[in-house]
Amino acid sequence: MKIRTALMGTTLVLAAGAVSAEEFRMQTFLGATAATTQAFEAMAIELAEATDGEVEISVLPGGAVVGAGETIEAIQNGILDGQYTAPSYFAGSDPALGVLGDTLAAYPDSATRDRWFTEGGGLELARALYAQYDMMFICPVYWPPEQIPSTVPIETVADFEGLRMRAPGGLASDLLSRAGASLVTMGVGESVTAMETGQLDATDLANVALNWALGMHNQAMYSVLARHSMAVTEMSVSMDKWNAISPEAQTAFEDACNAMSEGLVTTLTEQDAEAMAAAEGAGVTFIEFGEEEADIFRGITQEVWADWGGRSPNAQAIVDSHQAFLETLGLN
Secondary structure, three states: OOOOOOHHHOOOOOOOOOOOOEEEEEEEOOOOOOHHHHHHHHHHHHHHHHOOOOEEEEEEOOOOOOOHHHHHHHHHOOOOOEEEEOHHHHOOOOHHHHHHHEOOOOOOOHHHHHHHHHHOOHHHHHHHHHHOOOEEEEEEEOOOOOOEEEOOOOOOHHHHOOOEEEOOOOHHHHHHHHOOOEEEOOOHHHHHHHHHOOOOOEEOOOOHHHHHHOOOOOOOOEEEEOOOOOEOEEEEEEHHHHHOOOHHHHHHHHHHHHHHHHHHHHHHHHHHHHHHHHHHHOOOEEEEOOHHHHHHHHHHHHHHHHHHHOOOHHHHHHHHHHHHHHHHOOOO
């Protein structure tokens, strides 16, 4: 399926330079002990071996050099060479990155959404967008469904009305706000304390395993799968650094990224299952929205897309591409 869009006009120059050893300083979005960071470290070792030392990645945990929302600028300034992160961190500076970074309730699950990259032209659009930042989008990396830790039961979209929630900004926050939630911005540690003291009812953060590990359920006795957010994570590098390695090394890099993503499907799914069992043992109740409520959130997603797509031609191109692909899947 060919989808002609504004971004498809961007020309990617991927000519490789002379073969030589290249070190890539790449920062992740989570800490050193996170499964994603550890998977990246293992990938770096395997890639160095596969390229006979041509590609050497120095994996830096989240926040080691700059904040999560500053990595693109750091790459452009030569402070970093690449990142393993989520495009939604940059929603405030580029609406197209916001739209790319979170598809909200449009798709039923991450696996179906990720088919947009391989079958719906998403990879080409992402690479064209990142090329405008002089960066190479190597591959999307699997990220599991996110759940909402809450001190009160949330069984319908209507239950978000007046709910006091921590939210990080971007499209997911827009959707929750349209659903009636009263949102505040605060750090992760602060939100745990705020729920314990009753200042917050719920928080929008991550998947079950990460929520559990961070202590989100110290007081929050509910975990809600509302499909309010379906984040994209990715691996990308400076275009100059990408062009400095051989075509064979580029292929190996892309293959390693995709293999890491496939491995994380198993790793993160298992961690979520273990965390869910532990949380249930501690008295946490898990709630999953039914199809009727999912349809309501899908309708709100269309409103959010209409707003954010109108903010730039690049954002609209991504929205249009998703809409076209959803149509082929019978989901639109």
